[in-house]
Amino acid sequence: MMSVQSLMNALEAWVQEELLARRRFLELLETQEAAVKRAEAQGLADSVNAIEKEIEAQLRRDEKRVRLFAELGHHWGVTGDVLTLTSIAERAGDAGRRLATLRDELAAASDRIVRKNRRVSRLLEAHQKVIEELLQALVAIQGGVPGGSTGALVNAEA
Template sequence: MIDTAPIPQAAWNHLNAWIRDELAAQELRLKSLNELRDAMAKRSPEDLDRLLEKVQQQDKDSRSREARRVAVFESLGRHWGISPSMLTLRSIADRMGDAGAELMALRGELKHKAQEVSL
């Protein structure tokens, strides 16, 4: 049985901020990839160089967001007395009980956006 317990407000704030930042970053990534595709079709070397730098910066930024996610999951793992590697957004939402509905909605948005980016 999953231990359902409210998470500390600070942990929720960090998790919520991380997932919203990740959503925004995925949206930006999708836009950048579309711009890159258009620049390749136009065979514009200047635009390609600029956009490749932009995508590389987004990759660096993603590592920073991943570090934030790891820290939040470690905090939640300590809170519930389990390994952070056992946690997913779905399992966190399940552990939050009724309060996890907002997290499940954000998880769905993030999953959809990540699928768009990967196409």
């Protein structure tokens, strides 16, 4: 079993890795936003694929975090699932100061991702609405009833 200091070092390394991953994820969201703004289908598809790969990597990082939290919890007589970066930094005392700083950076990076993700979502919703309105206009031009029950577009891949 690793010492608390070794686990703290490993946890700090994990947080730094997580920070880099959050920066990559934010860049991917920015790429996705640009593709949506330019209406580039291939660029959007590429960004979605890259985001999916990043999410898969996130799962592996989460497993590492769970393991580190469990080992630290064992040292402190608690289960790993009750620990947070804040509580670990507090329990570690002086050894946790750097972790507290990294925790704040991680929280700020997460906030930026949430804001960017919401923005991209709103853009995608706006694009979807424009497409739906165009389709309704085309149906009306052809003499159909927009929004009528004569048919519907479906995602055949779903």
